[in-house]
Amino acid sequence: MNADQQTFLRDAMRRLNLTREAFSQRIGVTRRALDTWLLPEGSSEARGMPEIVQRFVSEILQAASATEETQSVQAGALRDRILFEGRPQLLSVDQFSRESVEALFRVADIMQPIARRQKVSRVLEGAVLGNLFFEASTRTRVSFGAAFCRLGGSVCDTTGFTFSSMAKGESIYDTSRVMSGYVDALVVRHPEQGSVAEFARATNIPVINGGDGAGEHPSQALLDLYTIQREFSRLGRIVDGAHVAFVGDLKYGRTVHSLVKLLSLYRGLKFTLIAPAGLELPAHLADRISRNGHVVVQTASLAEGLSGADVVYATRIQKERFEPKEQEQFEGYTPDFQVHQALIDAHCSPRTLVMHPLPRDSRPGANDLSTDLNHDPRLAIFRQTDNGIPVRMALFAVLLGVEDQVPRSMRDAGWRPPAAIGPDDAAFDALEA
Numbered sequence: 461m462n463a464d465q466q467t468f469l470r471d472a473m474r475r476l477n478l479t480r481e482a483f484s485q486r487i488g489v490t491r492r493a494l495d496t497w498l499l500p501e502g503s504s505e506a507r508g509m510p511e512i513v514q515r516f517v518s519e520i521l522q523a524a525s526a527t528e529e530t531q532s533v534q535a536g537a538l539r540d541r542i543l544f545e546g547r548p549q550l551l552s553v554d555q556f557s558r559e560s561v562e563a564l565f566r567v568a569d570i571m572q573p574i575a576r577r578q579k580v581s582r583v584l585e586g587a588v589l590g591n592l593f594f595e596a597s598t599r600t601r602v603s604f605g606a607a608f609c610r611l612g613g614s615v616c617d618t619t620g621f622t623f624s625s626m627a628k629g630e631s632i633y634d635t636s637r638v639m640s641g642y643v644d645a646l647v648v649r650h651p652e653q654g655s656v657a658e659f660a661r662a663t664n665i666p667v668i669n670g671g672d673g674a675g676e677h678p679s680q681a682l683l684d685l686y687t688i689q690r691e692f693s694r695l696g697r698i699v700d701g702a703h704v705a706f707v708g709d710l711k712y713g714r715t716v717h718s719l720v721k722l723l724s725l726y727r728g729l730k731f732t733l734i735a736p737a738g739l740e741l742p743a744h745l746a747d748r749i750s751r752n753g754h755v756v757v758q759t760a761s762l763a764e765g766l767s768g769a770d771v772v773y774a775t776r777i778q779k780e781r782f783e784p785k786e787q788e789q790f791e792g793y794t795p796d797f798q799v800h801q802a803l804i805d806a807h808c809s810p811r812t813l814v815m816h817p818l819p820r821d822s823r824p825g826a827n828d829l830s831t832d833l834n835h836d837p838r839l840a841i842f843r844q845t846d847n848g849i850p851v852r853m854a855l856f857a858v859l860l861g862v863e864d865q866v867p868r869s870m871r872d873a874g875w876r877p878p879a880a881i882g883p884d885d886a887a888f889d890a891l892e893a
């Protein structure tokens with residue numbers, strides 16, 4: 461009856477892709493018994509799990525790992541299963557199957573003790589990352605850099621066109637080839653869709669798309685899906701069959717473009733797409749979701765669309781990508797699309813997750829995800845950003861082929877971070893039903 465027991469059981473359900481009900485049947489215990497083992501410490505109903513059950517669950521997990529290993533040996537190394545035009549690079553979530561996403565998440569799970577600063581590793585000692593960001597970024601640039609450093613590597617950053625020689629007319633091809641002589645991997649963000657693929661084609665080193673215009677943002681979608689899975693495992697749910705409501709600028713929101721494709725790899729989802737007229741999800745993406753057998757509902761009404769959602773994925777209006785005529789049309793874009801506490805309370809359940817790729821516009825009068833949800837345990841935005849580290853570490857480890865070295869490379873960290881990183885983080889335990 462402690463946090464380790466809860467983590468052990470939740471991770472087991474997630475690894476086996478079983479709901480709480482199905483898991484209790486699989487291990488031959490009553491649902492009620494399982495619930496008491498998952499209750500937070502301090503709850504009067506909480507119970508310790510018998511050792512024999514723990515041993516049985518461990519055996520099931522070992523058998524599952526052995527099967528996964530056999531499958532991955534048959535299918536080849538993960539790196540070889542997600543190549544972009546024959547190279548270890550990440551441009552689009554289209555490079556993933558459901559199996560390869562799950563395999564990446566198992567690597568991310570291995571990274572958790574390092575991401576949580578309990579362990580350190582030097583598997584990338586001597587390697588250098590080049591961060592080339594030609595658009596504004598806080599999370600993607602810094603978390604890719606931090607992920608590389610936490611694996612023992614170091615980082616060179618350039619930001620904006622002004623301070624790069626592209627301002628003197630240098631081509632993407634030359635820039636990419638030159639940088640590849642200096643560094644061992646590149647993360648690139650660029651305002652034009654398709655431009656990061658151009659960087660990738662000019663080099664054989666790993667290149668990761670950190671966002672290409674209104675195209676894709678694959679690492680964000682991977683950390684979003686990883687977050688959904690982890691949060692669902694706390695609630696005894698699985699991704700198959702979930703109802704996900706996307707809100708806001710679905711036309712230009714590249715994180716949405718990548719995430720809907722990744723979620724489409726799962727089964728029987730309901731996608732509710734809530735966008736102002738003119739900012740709807742591109743038709744080819746909506747068609748693709750339907751073709752994969754999911755239900756798609758499009759609406760401009762927040763109240764209607766949020767009802768019954770398991771996940772609300774709010775987004776910022778991407779004004780910087782608007783055509784001149786859209787600038788006029790959305791000048792007065794306002795409150796109808798603000799996701800706030802009263803709305804979530806009125807239309808969502810206490811178990812709905814509220815997500816956002818961030819940044820959210822928190823200036824007075826902005827109509828983005830409201831800060832009045834900051835103390836609500838359903839708000840998962842900082843769990844999302846925290847998950848960016850293990851997921852991005854996993855991407856580097858896989859693309860650079862060192863993931864197998866990580867477990868035996870870990871040593872205890874010599875310092876202790878605070879028990880909770882943010883002042884409100886403890887409140888999130890309330891989620892533990």
Ligand code: ASP
Pocket residue numbers: 671677713714715775776817818819
């Ligand atoms: N940071 C995300 C992106 O770069 C979302 C956003 O900017 O609204 O796509």
Ligand code: CP
Pocket residue numbers: 596597598599600601671680817818819
């Ligand atoms: N989510 C995201 O990509 O954030 P940044 O734009 O700050 O990198």
